[in-house]
Amino acid sequence: MKLFTCPHCGQRLYFENSLCLNCNTPVAYHPHRGEFVVAGAAGALICTNAGECDCNWVAEENLNLCLACSLNHTIPDLSVEGNRLRWTKLEMAKKRTVYTLLALHLPVAPKASPEEEVGIAFDFLGDPIGPGPGGERILTGHDNGLITLNVAEADSPEREAMRVAMGERYRTLLGHFRHELGHYYWDRLIRDNPEQLAAFRDIFGDEQVDYAQSLQNHYSNGAPTGWANEHISAYAASHPWEDWAECWAHYLHIVDTLEMAEAFKVPLERLDVPTPPDPNATEFQGVLSRWITLSEVVNSINRCMGLGDLYPFVISQPVAKKLTFIDGLLKQTSGVAAQHVEHSAA
Incomplete structure (x- = not known):
């Protein structure tokens, strides 16, 4: 931004x-x-x-x-008290997501029809019965470009309760949009490209592993011991598709926030720890170095205010490799996409 x-x-x-x-x-x-x-x-x-x-x-x-509103397939039921404000919050997060997608020169277009494979559509739905034990729940998810979000996620207390219940470190509307759209762009950029698919499997694992069973194992048994050594989040350890979507979301977090820091002329170079030059370092390693510096700064500021860390994650070497893969994929997809990331590294 x-x-x-x-x-x-x-x-x-x-x-x-x-x-x-x-x-x-x-x-x-x-x-x-x-x-x-x-x-x-x-x-x-x-x-x-x-x-x-x-x-x-x-x-x-x-x-x-x-463009952003044309992607809506179903808007919240405005006869329900509070849904207009919830919709407003959803749109704010969605527009920030679309901004970054356009800046990376990714295709953003509405579905011609719900049955079309290409194109994006959003269903903003509420629980028909209501939350609570035994009540039917609308689950956030992706299905062939159709992304469903429960409008209750726009309420901070509801979202925080879900974050705690799911054992998550972070849960925001913006994170939901970025994660679910990650699934859509996996279909567009990797699924039908043999070369990229092989590279994906080498880094993230074989996505042909049973997805439903993997998620059931995750929710029944939790993430495996030592998951943080290989994954950005516990949920990312559940299946290669979720690993990709989580890393995709974090990639967007990183480049968007660094662009904002650059816009405010935050002098991150003054905080850089001098290190010997690495002749094999990639341009994106410089981006990650800047991000680690910035996240340390904002986490420390939050602690001074008695708040939790703004970015409560650790980017291990395997995770850095996954983020670098996404960066390389985007640059191959569109050369001009690199300009957005290069600006973040400036």
């Missing part, structure tokens, strides 16, 4: 802004240009969801909806 400027007065804008507080100019984010424009100007019609979920994006040409 980066900082933006008002197209009228040049004042700083943030990603969720719909009004410049300096000159009172209505503004909207143009996802294909990566900048804010004056709302309502030529070619800058506002998404019709502006009054529904505080959408601040420009509508797609010949559509009433913006």
